[in-house]
Amino acid sequence: MKGLQAVILAGGFGTRLRPLTLHRPKPVVPLLNHPFLHYQLALLAAHEVRDVILSVSHLPETIRAVMGDGSALGVRLRYAVEDEPLGTAGGVRNAADLVEGRVVVLNGDVLTDLDLSRMLAAHEARRARATIYLTPVENPTAYGLVELDPEGRVRRFLEKPGWDEVTANTVNAGVYILERELLELVPKGRPYSMEREFFPDLLARGVPFFGHVDPAYWLDIGTTEKYLQAHRDLLEGRLRSPLRPRGRALGEGWVEPGTSIAESARLVGPVVLGAGCRVEAEARVGPAVVLGAGCVVGAGAHLEGAVLWESVSVGAGARLSGCLVARDCRIGAHARLTPGVVLGEGSVVTEHSRVAPGP
């Protein structure tokens, strides 16, 4: 796919990931301690797409501070910043000045090991002007429903249909290949939706617009449940990513430098421990646990299926299971966090407290 450029839509508010996204925008939430967009850049680079434009709107400087110019990942990264959110198609249009030819567009929250080169080959073989990656899901009402004709041409695009409108299980997986001239169909400088305006417009104009159904791994990380699921799936090897956890392999885990593990503590893989963590005596960490840099797990604490961001301290004897804990939280000794709990940055849970998720 040499020479192709990519635009990544990274301007949403991430409301369904609150409270995690109050201070950290969704495109850069950590996933096994890498900012999420690193997975997308690694996928693009693996298919030789190294010229990438991030279409940003909400907290743009925070994203820029984390992602920089992309050189750490061997790509050239530029930014198209919106003063006001321009919507999904408006965001691509806003980046159009930096785009010269055919472009691959990605929603900035999809985790996938899609074979992009195969998708491009299908696009070319069909002489398509637009190709959209489709994936089968159980609940199409949360996504953009796409109906194809027997030749694979898109017949209907229906964003967030009601159950009575569900006629297929294939949905828009948030990866498109578009010919450059189609971007001119998007009005400049005002909000415009890919899903509710641009795609229906392509259909009305009879533009050759095809679906590419692929059984690759696919997940939209945009809710707290799915974000936690993404960790489990990566840890358990359900998708292939060129991006490996940092640090050295230790048993069934990955441990970064400066982390100390007491001799009587137990790591039950798969686990990922960031730099400068401390795991105290008799603690049990894992399976499916990720610790951000600088976390402390107190003596005898048990963590399972839990994702902790940076600098979280867990008191002695605490029990954490199936939960998400943002940075700088303090969990008191013997507290219990049950599956589904999500704590925002800086939360304090006093000792012996019991915390369960709300509806």
Ligand code: GDD
């Ligand atoms: N630049 C920019 N400007 N980006 C935006 C804007 C905006 O105004 N609004 C949203 N985005 C970005 C988000 O950051 C995200 O990466 C992407 O566009 C999609 O927005 P979501 O809010 O995550 O949409 P969704 O998940 O409800 O639905 C979309 O994705 C589904 C697949 O995950 C749609 O494209 C559906 O059709 C699709 O099935």
Ligand code: MG
């Ligand atoms: Mg989404």
